Amino acid sequence: MSHDELRPVYFLSDSTGITAETLGNTLLTQFPAHNFDRHTIPFITTVEQAQSVVNIIDGRAASGVQPLVFSTAVSSDVRQTLATCRGIVVDLIGAHVGQLEQALGTQASGEPGRAHGLGNAARYQSRMTAVEYAMEHDDGASLRALEKAQVILVAPSRCGKTPTTMYLALQHGIFAANFPLVDEDFEREGLPKSLQPFVSKCFGLTTNALRLSQIRTERRRGSPYASLRQCGFELRSAERLYESYRIPYINSAAVSVEEMAATILQKMDLKR
């Protein structure tokens, strides 16, 4: 088969499918010349459900191109059924369980895993509380309980504060607030007053002026706010401000929210 043909890929799971998708996609990024047609099938918990998934995959295999199958199903019944399909099955659990059983001297439970389940109830609840905190403290909306923030993101408008804050809260359970930096701050060459007691919790974002101008243009085409000149001024001023307060910062232009969040956790030494 040529690389141009669309190779069907199935991410299968007895839970949400997120793990299968994520590791499967990491592996697929190693084969950039190929094109893939991705499907996720979550919540395959019974042999009957597994059999109907096998039928789908076999139907696809019959039409020409052998599908790739990434599975994180845990129950051995389900795994054995999925293994009978006519795809190339990459069993992301089965491949490693034996090694762990040997290392730990214990049999695997064989219970469907819930890496994305409620898990530890207190930990789950703290993530939900963190989301609530992030919503309340988005874009400088509230000064209440700012001392509870583990990190306060600061940046000019549209540098990625909100999605990064939400990701820190939702994925990592971090209490994160965010504050906009505006012309007034740049004229005073100082952080907003209400943030000054919390400088050590601040983390700055910056980006490239051209990119910021493009993003702002989508909101307010032709406005001074979106002009390259104004964007350049705000970013230079913000970076100067970060440096004068020794606030660590990151350029959001070439990295994802996931990467920014991981960097912030690491640089601020945050406990989850």
Add this chain to the structure above:
Amino acid sequence: MSHDELRPVYFLSDSTGITAETLGNTLLTQFPAHNFDRHTIPFITTVEQAQSVVNIIDGRAASGVQPLVFSTAVSSDVRQTLATCRGIVVDLIGAHVGQLEQALGTQASGEPGRAHGLGNAARYQSRMTAVEYAMEHDDGASLRALEKAQVILVAPSRCGKTPTTMYLALQHGIFAANFPLVDEDFEREGLPKSLQPFVSKCFGLTTNALRLSQIRTERRRGSPYASLRQCGFELRSAERLYESYRIPYINSAAVSVEEMAATILQKMDLKR
């Protein structure tokens, strides 16, 4: 070693570490009798960095309990260095690359994967736009562009609408709005007027009265709003409303936001 001893676990990655954590934790849920002391070390991109991680793990190994190491590092130099450590190394990439090379008839690129990187720029941008949409349409805050919503979550206050909406947007790039159901809706036994043109996009949440009462009590102790009686009334009324409009719904009491999001994607057949 007894099961009670704390086994050190390292999640290592040349990117964010999220994949290593997630699949590692799925595997660890198979060994519930053990206790683990978890550490994540992201962004290991050079042999020098890998060597300093090996030193950390070896130091820990020297103090008694052999660490478990889950790695998603992709570069073969980094992987070879990590493989020299005195932990039990579960190589989540190396174990599968060979199988894929054979299946696809192509050599793996060996470039560090960025499953959580920017990836496809348009897809990444649409996730960020989805977060913006979700923020703007949280808790019925805006009726603007409601026709753009792919799904509208409806539920009484504190059933988990906001975190689920945020997860749909941030992880899956879904345009999701959410609306509270309130006494007025229950008295009329009808959906809010502004939602009626969009019934087919609605998805309901419910929970258990006791749990809802506990959550509301944290907010407003002793209020009628938090009373078991009021919570029971609202949930029964909401469920009746979902059924009369044939709105699919899920009980959020025993499932995580990740599980709810996966269920919503599946039941509403949403395209990401």
